[in-house]
Amino acid sequence: MTDKQPLIKLTGVTKSFQNGDLETRVLHGIDLEIYPGEFVAIIGQSGSGKSTLMNILGCLDKPTTGEYYFSGKNVSAFDADELAQLRREAFGFVFQSYNLLAGATACENVEMPATYSGMPPDERRERASELLSSLG
Structure with a gap:
């Protein structure tokens, strides 16, 4: 290479x-x-x-x-x-420990990284919901 x-x-x-x-x-x-x-x-x-x-x-x-x-x-x-x-x-990170926000729902935890990218809130929620649905 x-x-x-x-x-x-x-x-x-x-x-x-x-x-x-x-x-x-x-x-x-x-x-x-x-x-x-x-x-x-x-x-x-x-x-x-x-x-x-x-x-x-x-x-x-x-x-x-x-x-x-x-x-x-x-x-x-x-x-x-x-x-x-x-x-x-x-970069994408997968941490050894959970690093979830205890006071947030699963959907809110999944959408959190998109907050830093500047993605609009409605789009973040829809995307997070789709990702969670695909996991079952």
Whole structure:
């Protein structure tokens, strides 16, 4: 796959966490290229950095060092608004824990992501209702 530009490219990505004087390095110079249409699995033992890597890939966290490119753009240099726009327009998230709003109905929880895209309320509700109906 050398003729295409990677959709995601990590170069020398590290991530460290500081707890007082103790620094724990979780990612050690990750180089990764993911091309459009590829399916990739991130696997490893508990504590190996999978969630940390996924948080960086989803722009929920920034690497300590290294560079992250998405569609050729250096995400490492994005400000908070640019990161929010990228998360809203380019990524979908499936979290390990439920992360549902306890006070909201199933339909309201399903329509919540469309709120951030600027979709009109009636269209959001109709779409959420259709999605829930298709699940049974």
